[in-house]
Amino acid sequence: MGAGLLIFIYLLLLISLQYIPLRNDVAFLILKENEIKNIHYQIAFFTHVYTSWFVIFFGFFQFWKTLRKGYKKLHLCFGYIYISLILCLAGPSGLVMSVYANGGLIAKTSFILLSILWLYFTYKAYIAIREKNFALHEKYMLRSYALTLSAVSLRLFKMILANTLQLPPMDMYKIVAWSSWIFNLIIAEIYIRRKFPELTTSPTAP
Amino acid sequence: MRTIFITFLLFCFSCNHLIKNEEAKVEDEVLNNTLEENKNNTSITEKPLNIKPINKAGDIIGNWVGWFRKKENSEKDYYEDKRDIHAGEGFGWGRENKICLVIEKIEGDNVSGHSVVAGNQRVFKGKISESDTSFLIIANEPGDNKYDGTFNFYANKGDFSINGKWKAFKKIEIQEREYKLSRKNFIYNSAQQLSKESYKRYIDWEKGEKEYKKPKNLTEEEGEEFFRETSEEFVSATEKIYEINASTAELTKADVENLTKGDLLIIRNMIYARHGYSFKNRPLRVFFDAQEWYIPVHTDIKKDLTEIEKKNIQLLLKYEKNAKEYYDYFGRG
Ligand code: HEM
Numbered sequence: 001m002g003a004g005l006l007i008f009i010y011l012l013l014l015i016s017l018q019y020i021p022l023r024n025d026v027a028f029l030i031l032k033e034n035e036i037k038n039i040h041y042q043i044a045f046f047t048h049v050y051t052s053w054f055v056i057f058f059g060f061f062q063f064w065k066t067l068r069k070g071y072k073k074l075h076l077c078f079g080y081i082y083i084s085l086i087l088c089l090a091g092p093s094g095l096v097m098s099v100y101a102n103g104g105l106i107a108k109t110s111f112i113l114l115s116i117l118w119l120y121f122t123y124k125a126y127i128a129i130r131e132k133n134f135a136l137h138e139k140y141m142l143r144s145y146a147l148t149l150s151a152v153s154l155r156l157f158k159m160i161l162a163n164t165l166q167l168p169p170m171d172m173y174k175i176v177a178w179s180s181w182i183f184n185l186i187i188a189e190i191y192i193r194r195k196f197p198e199l200t201t202s203p204t205a206p
Numbered sequence: 207m208r209t210i211f212i213t214f215l216l217f218c219f220s221c222n223h224l225i226k227n228e229e230a231k232v233e234d235e236v237l238n239n240t241l242e243e244n245k246n247n248t249s250i251t252e253k254p255l256n257i258k259p260i261n262k263a264g265d266i267i268g269n270w271v272g273w274f275r276k277k278e279n280s281e282k283d284y285y286e287d288k289r290d291i292h293a294g295e296g297f298g299w300g301r302e303n304k305i306c307l308v309i310e311k312i313e314g315d316n317v318s319g320h321s322v323v324a325g326n327q328r329v330f331k332g333k334i335s336e337s338d339t340s341f342l343i344i345a346n347e348p349g350d351n352k353y354d355g356t357f358n359f360y361a362n363k364g365d366f367s368i369n370g371k372w373k374a375f376k377k378i379e380i381q382e383r384e385y386k387l388s389r390k391n392f393i394y395n396s397a398q399q400l401s402k403e404s405y406k407r408y409i410d411w412e413k414g415e416k417e418y419k420k421p422k423n424l425t426e427e428e429g430e431e432f433f434r435e436t437s438e439e440f441v442s443a444t445e446k447i448y449e450i451n452a453s454t455a456e457l458t459k460a461d462v463e464n465l466t467k468g469d470l471l472i473i474r475n476m477i478y479a480r481h482g483y484s485f486k487n488r489p490l491r492v493f494f495d496a497q498e499w500y501i502p503v504h505t506d507i508k509k510d511l512t513e514i515e516k517k518n519i520q521l522l523l524k525y526e527k528n529a530k531e532y533y534d535y536f537g538r539g
Pocket of ligand 1: 012013015016027028048053056095097100101102111115118149151537539
């Protein structure tokens with residue numbers, strides 16, 4: 001599974017590399033001609049595409065037991081990168097872009113909600129680890145990374161739909177805007193409930 | 207270290223086909239028209255239609271439109287000609303093209319004019335002779351084009367139509383053609399919309415021919431089934447093609463962002479069809495020829511395009527390119 005994911009992370013790298021050198025008229029930006037004229041959108045866009053890949057890349061290693069147990073320093077270092085990139089750069093910039101996203105109000109709502117949840121889960125994971133609450137930290141990190149992986153599932157779902165149902169592009173975009181992260185979050189919740197049954201039982205337990 | 211880096215770079219580029227179609231190219235015959243300046247470009251009469259029957263030689267002057275069909279030599283030809291193209295039930299094309307024959311001048315027994323068919327405009331010169339009941343015209347195209355030949359047609363006195371044959375000078379795939387043409391004048395109408403009545407679904411015939419060569423060992427029934435299935439794949443237009451008119455109003459991003467590749471292609475080329483452009487591209491030609499209002503009268507319409515149309519063409523091309531590059535791939539676009 002890890003290897004499969006690495007391929008997608010690699011494809012995301014290729015997608016992000018399309019914007020190097022910095023240009024306003026390539027790839028996805030063709031569809032954002034009106035937005036990219038604005039300086040605040042430019043800042044958000046390029047912040048997002050230049051930082052988000054590192055988020056998904058460094059996050060990848062964090063769930064790997066050997067690294068977590070054997071190389072604590074590395075886990076700590078990657079963790080700092082992951083959290084600070086999301087909270088300071090990728091998250092806020094994603095939120096700004098969500099307001100201008102394609103697919104009308106339906107897609108915008110989804111992306112705004114996704115950005116806020118992404119920031120929230122990541123922040124909660126940070127607070128948990130500051131308080132040395134490892135279980136809670138892991139729980140929120142699983143949720144945070146599930147949302148990070150929506151970057152993969154959104155593009156993958158779109159590719160599957162395009163090659164099967166061949167829907168009009170924006171109908172398709174609205175569908176994947178919601179399904180991508182909700183799907184991931186459901187998987188994460190199921191996993192969390194299996195792994196930490198005690199967390200889901202009533203809080204009155206000692 | 208450097209070799210590692212270079213290998214890595216090479217690897218990067220070798221995977222690009224998963225996120226983007228690097229070969230995507232949107233073809234546009236009109237804007238990229240490389241026709242040498244057409245010396246004999248004569249205007250098509252836009253006078254009110256002459257609906258008088260033919261009585262004297264001068265009555266033949268004008269535009270004649272109809273189907274330029276391949277000549278069937280036998281019944282066998284009619285049913286199983288290898289040159290015909292099938293794509294499932296009800297989507298056959300017997301290689302007919304719409305032709306516009308323009309008779310410009312009759313002086314004594316000399317006739318001259320030109321024809322427009324399949325993106326090809328050719329002049330002709332010949333003789334007219336009169337009998338008690340009809341006129342016979344025999345006229346030759348110049349002969350310096352592979353597809354030049356001889357027109358040979360009748361106009362019966364009292365009739366509203368002309369009919370005859372055409373024979374190529376050189377050996378080509380379809381050596382002989384037949385036609386029955388009636389009068390029709392071309393008038394540019396920016397409000398013209400696609401007609402559902404005379405609609406033939408847009409099918410990328412050529413793609414079908416290339417990629418879906420029918421396997422040899424299929425039974426007849428299986429073969430039918432095969433074509434029916436594959437042909438469906440090429441049809442990807444929605445109802446939007448009847449609603450959107452790219453000649454009358456400037457389109458916005460909201461108008462075009464949800465259109466399929468097929469929609470975009472048809473809406474853009476509909477601009478050209480309204481101007482009477484004669485398509486070289488076969489799938490487009492078959493599609494627009496089927497439209498009853500459509501007449502191919504020009505092979506170069508670049509200068510006829512209005513400002514609104516030029517803007518819309520650029521917008522549509524941009525979305526078509528994006529769709530070709532990214533729609534089927536791993537990405538947001
Ligand atoms: C879950 C958190 C994320 C949110 C909320 C988010 C949000 C967005 C939004 C709103 C857009 C613009 C879409 C539009 O205008 O329709 C966008 C584009 C983009 N995002 Fe994200 N994003 C997230 C994660 C990521 C990740 C992890 C990557 C990793 C590489 C990434 C890479 C990109 C790229 C490259 C684009 C430009 C479009 C393209 O070329 O595909 N995003 N993102």
